[in-house]
Amino acid sequence: MTQQIILKSRPIGVPTPGNFETRTVEIPAITNGMVRLKAHTFSVDPYMRGRMSDAKSYIAPYSVGEPIVGGGIARVVESNADGFNVGDFVLGMIPWQEEMVVDAIGLQVIDGSIAPLSYYLGILGMPGLTAYFGLLDIGKPKRGETVVVSGAAGAVGIVVGQIAKIQGCRVIGIAGDDIKMNYLLNELHFDSVINYKTTTNLYAAIASACPSGVDVYFDNVGGEISDAVVAQINKDARIIICGQISLYNATTQPTGPRIQPTILKRSALMQGFIVSNYASRFSEGFKALAHWVGSGQLKYTNTIYHGFEKLPEAFIALFKGKNLGKLIIEV
C-alpha cells in the first residue's frame, strides 16, 4: 500500500487544498518492462495548472479522480526492464505517489555525480532547457542588447538572465520581493532589478532601467507587468511567451491594452513555445547547460518543501510567488 494524491476537483481560480485528496492505493506487481520506484523528489511547475482545467491546450487535462502526474526523480527498488538497476535514480513524468510501478519507457537514468540530483528537475531539466531554447532560439540576444525577464527569480527566469549575461547582454529582472531582488543582483549579477509589488509606476521603472529600450523580453508572467515592458520595446524586438502565470487562475477572459499596434510599429516578433517543441535538440541544450554549470557560469537554487504530503501546498505556493529558483518537494 502507498499514498497517492489525486485531483479531487478542478480548481476555479487559485487552486486550494480542497482540490486535492490523498488516498491509499495498492501497488501492483511488476511485469515485463516495468520498474517499481520510490519517489525521491517531485517538481511542481506552473504549466500543471493548465492540466487541472479541461480547456484545450498543448497537453491533455488531468482526469478528476486520477493522480496528478508531473516531473519527478525516483529510486528504482525493483526492476523488470533492461537498463534499469535497483538503486538507480531515474527522471520522468511520474504520478504523485510515494511508491509506484510504472513503465520504464520514458524514464531516464540520471547521474548524481555531474550535479545534485535536483538539478535534473531544474537547470539541467525542463526549466533549464526552456530558458535555453526560448532565449537563444527565439530571443536571439546579441551582445550589448537589453534583455528583460519577468518571473526573474523563478526556475526558468534565473537561467534566462544568466544565459543572457553570458551572451553579453544587459539584463533586467522583474520579481516580487527583496530576497529575490538581492539574489538576482548580488548572486547572479543582473544589471538591474524591479520589484513589481513595491514599484508605484512600473512603466516609469522599466523605462528608467532600460534607457536604450528593450530588445528581448522573456515573459513568464503576462498581464500588467508585460504591458509595461512591451511599451518600451525597440524596433525588431523579440518577445518570448514562455509563461503567463498571472493569468492561469483567471476565471474570466483577461483583457488589457491591445498590443498589435506596438508589434506593428516596432516590427516586433512575439513567439509562444513549449520546451517539447525542441525535443530533438535536448541533448544540445543539456550539454551546454551542464558545461556552464560545471564551469560555474550558471548558478542555481531551489526552494524545498519537505514531505510527500506537502505537494498540494507547494504547488499552490507557485502562484503566490513564494519560490526563489526551482520549487521542489523532497519526499
Added chain:
Amino acid sequence: MTQQIILKSRPIGVPTPGNFETRTVEIPAITNGMVRLKAHTFSVDPYMRGRMSDAKSYIAPYSVGEPIVGGGIARVVESNADGFNVGDFVLGMIPWQEEMVVDAIGLQVIDGSIAPLSYYLGILGMPGLTAYFGLLDIGKPKRGETVVVSGAAGAVGIVVGQIAKIQGCRVIGIAGDDIKMNYLLNELHFDSVINYKTTTNLYAAIASACPSGVDVYFDNVGGEISDAVVAQINKDARIIICGQISLYNATTQPTGPRIQPTILKRSALMQGFIVSNYASRFSEGFKALAHWVGSGQLKYTNTIYHGFEKLPEAFIALFKGKNLGKLIIEV
C-alpha cells in the same frame, strides 16, 4: 503657381476634410539634380494616418502647415537630372501638389508597357510587395494550410489571398460588403468569404469557414475581427501584423482580450513588419509579382477618385472601407 494640400491640423479620431487645406504656392525654378513634375496619380494608404499624429512610430510625423507626402506617379515636364527625360513617368514619395519641383533622388522611372501605370502604386508597388514579403517571408504558407486575411478586398488583401492560392492554400477573406464578397469569391476564387458587418457571430463564422483551424492569419485590420480569428489558430500558427486600420483612429488606448495565453498554448508566432524592412529584396518581389501579373495568375483592381481636390475625401474613405482594391486618385 500650383495647388497644394497641407495638413492643417492633426486629426482626432477619424480625419475630416477640415484637417486639410488647399493653398496656392509658387513653383521654384529647377536646379541641378532636380526635376519638375506634373502629378498623374496619387496613392492614399492607411499608414499615412499614423504620420498625421505626432506619436512615435516607424516613420516621422507630417508637420502641420506642410504638404502631405505620399506615394504617387508623375510625368517629368522639365529635367535637370541624369536619367530623367521629359515625358518619363516616375514613381516616388511626392507632395500633394499638382505640379512640383523635387530632387530626382528617390524617384524611379516606370514602364507603362509592362502593366498599367497605376499598378506601380498597387500590385507592383508598396501594397504588392507588402503582401508578398509579409505572406511568404513571415507567414510561410504551406500547401493545404488555411490562410485567413482581413481587409481582404483592400490593396494588400487581394494580393495576399491570391498569392496564398498560388501556394496551394485554402483562403478565407474577411471584408465588409457584398460587392467585395462577390469579387473575392467569383473573380479571385477565394475559398470562402465572411462579411464582418452582417455576420452576427464572427467567432462561429470563422470556425465554420475554417474547419481545420487557421494556420496563417494576415492581419490588416486588428480589433474584434482579429480576436475572432486568433481564437481559431492552430499549433505553430503564424500571425502577420501588417495593419491595424480599425484602431488607427482610436482616441483612447484600445483594449481587448489578452492574446498571449493563446500564443503560448498554440506555440504561435506573431510578427509585425513594414515593407521597407525588405528593401534589399524589392527586386525579387517585383519580379515575382510582375511574372504572376503577366501570366494572369494575379489580378488587380483599383477604386479611382478623379481630381486633385478629391485627395482628402479619398483618404478619409479608406477608413470607411469604401475601396475595392487600391484606392487611387487620378489628377
